[in-house]
Amino acid sequence: MAHAAWRYVRRNLSLVVGIVLLGLLALFVGIGHLVVDTNKSRPLSAPAIRPPSADHPFGTDRQGRDLLATMVAGTPLTLRIGFIAGFLGVGIGSILGFVSAYYRGAVDSIIRGIVDIGLTVPGLLVLIIIAVSLRKGLTVDQMALIVASLAWLNPARTVRAQVLSMRERGYVEVARLSGMSGPEIIVKELMPNLLPYLAATLVNAVSAAILASIGLEVLGLGPIDSPTLGMTLYWVNFNAALINGWWWWWTAPIAIILVVFLGLFFLTVGLDEIANPRLRRVI
């Protein structure tokens, strides 16, 4: 059994590395919630600007937040934004992708037009305009919805491309001639082959959503009082932590963000390899 497991690991190295990284993160947050008192992540709950010490392993920031508590509380919030926006994006995107690729006609050209133009427009700027307009106290979930508003563009494009190529295959025609209806063909014939691609697209969308949300937060457009990773970086920049040499203040969020992105990246590569084995030789 061990040999087979080892062979599987060797074949899908990227996938395993991705899962391990995200597993570590989940462990950190899980144990953190048990061990650390997360409401210490609120301002004035600890002496300000303390380098990492016994009672504050990650040190404290200028507003008196215990950074370990902030990380333990903030990471799940950022991930939540990523997952909500990612799932919404892929959900809407794949439905639109499916419909436009399978039913073609005017619907297809409209969706294709929106997607092509939408992707050339820099997403962050549009999100800024939206966030600025909504200005009154954003919550984490509202943040997710804002990011989701553009997160569906890329999934729509990739799913449409996949379905278009599959649709020409013979087995869709045979299914139709065997009496299967349109939706049935989508679910029974196209969907199973699409799952690996969908999974890779989902992980991509989550990663892009997290990046967008952190970007907005760093610009100060995030949920001001929540301890998400992006907001922590905003305060780092706001208080010029770099220049003042408070290195511990930004190392923690950056380390965690790195683990998040590397984990998701390896996961995408791993899933891509499963989606089309030919890629396997490339890595």
Add this chain to the structure above:
Amino acid sequence: MTTLLEARHATRIFGGGLFDRTATLALDDFSLAIDADRPAITGVVGESGSGKTTLARVLLGLTAPTTGQILYQSQDLQTMSRQGWRRFRRDVQVIFQDPYGVYNPFYRVDHMLTTPVAKFGLATSRAKARELIDDVLRAVGLRPEETLGRFPHQLSGGQRQRIMVARALLLSPRVILADEPVSMVDASLRATILASLSTMNRDRGISIVYITHDLATAYQISDTIVVLYRGSVAEIGDVELVVKQPRHPYTQLLLSSIPLASPERTWLTAKEPVPVAAADRSDTGCKFAARCPSVAPPCREAAPPLFQTDPARAVACYLYRDAPSASGDHSEPGRSSR
């Protein structure tokens, strides 16, 4: 003569939309009738780009003709009721060309057979369904235990194509449309599959439309042959007449180009190769004019209609304009002319 499946002046144009000026005429005023009473094998022969596949898709109702009608039991497909379509889908089956693209890699090959059984309710119980499937597999020369339960990539192209034939057989159809069924299969297996097609026609009374680029296989199993050139019928008639005494210059060119597997060396003539005229897609006149050795002025003005040169053969060529013109609307091959 009651017709089973019939194309009446079917034409299909691709492109030609708002921006796309290059409209391609895939099928041009094509008429063909499959006889309901005497199931026969009709061979449709044509080069690539002659509209063979478009014809198959139009007859299957997968693509609607731009003008003209496709009738099944004298009902137009466009206006047929849902009930009518279900019957049409069951009675008219297909064998596709590519044994690799026709199988969904996600499922085992059984999926190709179990789906029609379920969808058309061919069997009351699972055992009955399995029995039905085993029969058709044996009918095409495959052993069920060696074939079922396998994934497509575990079977050879020949085996997969035979499963496709079995699938068509499963629904005991009245017509089978075979679009290049053996062109991607090895020579040794080609004969076996074509033989099973002709036994299906002979024993089970299934009319077959055999679409191919290979005139020799068409000759071997067809009763009637339609020679297609860029979407329109060049010559149509009894297979012996058309192959042994070809009338249309294009049919003659086709026959002379086939290298025969015999010791006599007649194929490689030493004459200078015919200068390949750029295929000018002139709209008016006979489409073959540009390449025709006996082209004449009338050929360039208008496309020649079908002339009934023999009781069982019609040719679309002005060389035979003194013959009575075949009944344009409804040319039944193999029937004595009125």
Add this chain to the structure above:
Amino acid sequence: MRLDYLARRCGVFVLIVWIAATLNFFLPRLSGQDPVRTKLLQQAQLGGYVHAGIDAMVKDYDRRFGLDRPLWEQYLSYLRDAVRLDFNYSIANYPRKVNEMIAEAVPWTIGLLGSTTLLSFALGTFLGALLAWPGAPRWMRYLMPPLWALHAIPFFLLGLVLIYLLAFEIQLFPMFGGYSGGAFPGFTVTFVWDVIRHAILPAMSIVLVATGGWALAMRGMMVTTQGEDYVTFAEAKGLRSLTIFTRYCLRNAILPQTTALALALGNILSGAVLVEVIFGYPGIGTVLFHAIRENDHFLIQGIVFTVIVALGLATLILDAIYPLLDPRINYRRT
């Protein structure tokens, strides 16, 4: 054929410009009340630091976008201004005009963004091609994993790390800003050198990340191209391996790479905005950051519109160049 293709591409560009203006106009109005008006009125009542300009602006704003005017009329006047790149005054630093401030910041962003994107694209593509070439030196193999891992990190994160390591600890480069405080902007050698020293860290944080991405994509494309029939035939023709590498593999693999560049411009710019904010680099990003902080709606809308249009232009240029690379494009309907 070529003109038809270009005409369609220009059509898309005009569409992008129209969308940019529409987004700018409608999105703020999503939440019912017009945020610009509320901001202006707030500013006027403040009274604390009264500056006469605000009242003039409020009157001017009401004249053009007054509540009595129907929405579409407001929209039309907004469109007219947008096309003329006139975005009114900057609320926060009146009397400076918005397009004045943008004009100042744009060259910095183009300098940083343009150079880093081209550099990382060229370097990444060349590296990716080499990695797929059997004749490449062995040690190249080990270059791939670091580049690859770097590719997963957002630009501005690497920026933070670089500032700490190369500016704070080792003081090799300035930590902040586009040029030293006292320096007098002008085309003197010292000033230019000073600008370059300031731009190195931001540039590095973009190039190091983007290069990995291009290398990975190019290597994938090269591997597929090497499997193509025309490469096998090229070998059968006894061509030199360098000829096959450049004129057969590279020349074909570069096509999808260029399309990917056109698609990636949007993301690259979003990343660059954040890099500028982290480094306080005087480009569009920092101006936008301050505009957001001070709720300067006119400036925000001006920047967003200009950037979207600029990207639309860049994509149009790339689309115009593409047929030169791929002769088939003239005949194929895009």
Add this chain to the structure above:
Amino acid sequence: MRDLTVHYDTPLGAVRAADRISFSLCAGERLGFAGESGSGKSTMALAILRMIQPPGRIDGGQVRLDGVDLLSLGDEEMRRVRLARIALIPQGSMNALNPVMRIRDQIMDGLTDHGVRMSRREGDERVRELLESVGLGRDVAERFPHELSGGMKQRACIAIAISLRPRVIIADEPTSALDVVVQKQVMETLARVQKELDASVILVGHDMGLMAQFVDRVGVMYAGKLVEVSPVREIFTRSLHPYTRMLIASLPSLEKKGTFSGIPGLIPLLRDLPPGCAFHPRCPEAVARCRTEEPALREVRPDGWGACHLV
């Protein structure tokens, strides 16, 4: 060629795609290799040009051209032999021409990489000459591959193949996927060009009709082995191997109906070949000896080689 053997490493172990192939080719002769898919005919042809890509590898044997064993040459020497002395005409179905290069450049780069230095004008002249020799107009030089029809692309490949007047032309299924009328034109061009160069041609294919009308001698391959080599006339009248006879019988003729029949059974998988003669499970004339002992290819009659115990 003496005992050429080619292996392919697959996850399920090494597969012998070509097994001890031996034959000799005279100057100006047309030798055909017929066989179905998986018979190893294309592998053998590519092995001559030493173009077997990993996971394939040539394991033994010799390929001598004018006395020089090509398998012992260095890579650079072998590169110079390709096109100059042995040229390949690719399969008709492949897109063998570089889609982003004009035809003229795809002819010229073959010449320049073999050290042929000529001015632009001489180059254009040479290209025009080559194109005309394969029946293509002068304007084709400036065209891109997607602007040419299937037949024209294949003739352009022939022009490239003969650009350095090679001694041997290997045509690997040159007209597969071409219509029968275009096929005839392409083969006529190949015949004329071969005569002008007095080069010899190896035609690899599965269409026995094409073999009958084009080549002088035919080698029949089955499951990686050469089972018969005979002059074309004798192959069709008194062949030495049951598989050849059944292959010919499976060809639909235009003379009489109902004369062609398939070969029962399945094409064997190269990784688990039956013991003894690989064809014995499908051979109607198989005897006990066929199941145990593999028949060697021997000269049964003058210039007639067969690998069958019954002959």
